[in-house]
Amino acid sequence: MRVREYDSDRFDRMRRIDWLDIDRIHGSKCLVVGAGALGNEVVKCMLLAGFGNISIADMDKIVRSNMSRCVFFREGDEQKNKAEVIAEMAHNLCPETKIAPIVSRIQDLEDWNFDLVFGCLDNISARLHVNSHARYHGIPYVDGATDGFRGKAQVVLDSGPCLECGMNGSHMKLIDERFSCTGGGTVFVPKLASEITTTSVIAAIQVREAMKILSGRRDLCIRNVIYYDGILGTMECLEIPEDRDCPNHLSGRN
Numbered sequence: 621m622r623v624r625e626y627d628s629d630r631f632d633r634m635r636r637i638d639w640l641d642i643d644r645i646h647g648s649k650c651l652v653v654g655a656g657a658l659g660n661e662v663v664k665c666m667l668l669a670g671f672g673n674i675s676i677a678d679m680d681k682i683v684r685s686n687m688s689r690c691v692f693f694r695e696g697d698e699q700k701n702k703a704e705v706i707a708e709m710a711h712n713l714c715p716e717t718k719i720a721p722i723v724s725r726i727q728d729l730e731d732w733n734f735d736l737v738f739g740c741l742d743n744i745s746a747r748l749h750v751n752s753h754a755r756y757h758g759i760p761y762v763d764g765a766t767d768g769f770r771g772k773a774q775v776v777l778d779s780g781p782c783l784e785c786g787m788n789g790s791h792m793k794l795i796d797e798r799f800s801c802t803g804g805g806t807v808f809v810p811k812l813a814s815e816i817t818t819t820s821v822i823a824a825i826q827v828r829e830a831m832k833i834l835s836g837r838r839d840l841c842i843r844n845v846i847y848y849d850g851i852l853g854t855m856e857c858l859e860i861p862e863d864r865d866c867p868n869h870l871s872g873r874n
């Protein structure tokens with residue numbers, strides 16, 4: 621059987637979506653912060669969707685309880701660095717994509733030369749750090765979070781409401797408690813419930829929103845948060861107003 625010419629193009633079926641700009645997605649340089657369950661699923665979708673240049677940051681090591689949700693990890697990978705394993709395994713899925721692991725705390729990252737940043741983190745303080753740096757450098761930020769069968773994703777553009785605008789007093793109290801109870805900033809983060817189906821849904825939403833942004837179609841993006849309830853089978857969007865007291869807007873830049 622002869623292979624039709626269009627079937628030899630890896631991205632042929634994607635090219636049939638008229639607003640999707642495959643070349644811009646391929647030419648983009650993106651940062652994924654966090655190489656746990658969400659980071660694995662986000663990178664999987666990015667590789668299949670043709671993202672050309674991915675940096676992935678995480679200093680954590682793999683433990684066996686990661687295996688139920690992480691497509692790039694294998695039995696025997698325990699104690700290896702999460703970001704390095706993803707970068708190594710990514711070549712099997714898409715050899716053309718350049719993927720670089722960053723093995724350091726996100727707080728130590730100095731080079732913010734990216735077109736878009738994904739947040740795949742498990743704690744609020746790291747999210748807020750990434751949010752404020754992305755905003756400062758004018759980089760769109762797509763944040764994801766899960767808790768059991770529930771999850772949410774938020775699109776933060778280079779203007780308008782940011783992640784911190786949507787935080788309320790209880791979020792901030794949680795951060796205060798985490799940093800005050802240890803006295804030194806070294807904290808114990810309680811592990812949330814997590815399973816792969818909700819992780820997949822939220823990661824897919826994050827990558828889909830990034831594809832809209834990189835294709836120049838911010839008008840199609842969700843505003844600003846989408847909540848997913850996997851028990852009820854519902855999704856709901858919530859618009860967040862810009863908080864005039866938010867420290868990320870006080871410079872007058874945005």
Ligand SMILES: [Zn+2]
Nearest residue numbers: 782784785866
């Ligand atoms: Zn804000």
